[in-house]
Amino acid sequence: xxxxxxxxxxxxxxxxxxxxxxxxxxxxxxxxxxxxxxxxxxxxxxxxxxxxxxxxxxxxxxxxxxxxxxxxxxxxxxxxxxxxxxxxxxxxxxxxxxxxxxxxxxxxxxxxxxxxxxxxxxxxxxxxxxx
Numbered sequence: 001x002x003x004x005x006x007x008x009x010x011x012x013x014x015x016x017x018x019x020x021x022x023x024x025x026x027x028x029x030x031x032x033x034x035x036x037x038x039x040x041x042x043x044x045x046x047x048x049x050x051x052x053x054x055x056x057x058x059x060x061x062x063x064x065x066x067x068x069x070x071x072x073x074x075x076x077x078x079x080x081x082x083x084x085x086x087x088x089x090x091x092x093x094x095x096x097x098x099x100x101x102x103x104x105x106x107x108x109x110x111x112x113x114x115x116x117x118x119x120x121x122x123x124x125x126x127x128x129x130x131x
Contacts, residue, residue, distance in 0.1 A: 035102075042097035042104050050116065050124055052090045056083060057125055065125060074122035082121075084109045 007015050021028060057065065061080065065073055088107055096105045098115050105111040 038095060038104060039097050039102050041093055042095040043099065045091040045093050045107065046096045046098055046115065048091050049087045049096070049112065050121075052087045053082065053116065053121055054124055056086075057121075068126075070119075070122050070126045073125050074118045077118040077121050077125075084112055088112060 007018070010018065057077075061076075064076065068076070088109065091107055094107045096107055096111060096115060097103060105115060
């Protein structure tokens with residue numbers, strides 16, 4: 001009954017699409033779950049790199065970052081040279097994905113610089129300093 005009502009509402013093209021999904025559901029769902037698994041692993045890579053930067057900044061610049069707000073820390077980090085290649089070496093997988101994103105990025109220095117801007121890093125540093 002529900003199937004008949006649903007099929008009457010989705011039209012001819014929708015019926016064809018639904019039939020294709022039902023016929024190939026195992027492969028489609030497998031691909032979706034595989035991609036979701038890659039996103040989870042890529043986010044762990046991102047978090048590993050972010051944690052590396054937080055430790056590095058704490059070890060090297062703790063006195064200069066102490067008591068500064070997020071904007072001041074961002075300006076400071078824009079002037080500082082960060083060890084991008086070392087950070088990439090700490091991540092075991094070749095993919096990155098920032099929080100609240102399902103997009104996968106290759107683990108390259110250019111992608112990392114795009115994903116971890118001084119503002120994003122300053123936000124993480126100031127949150128860590130308040131805890």
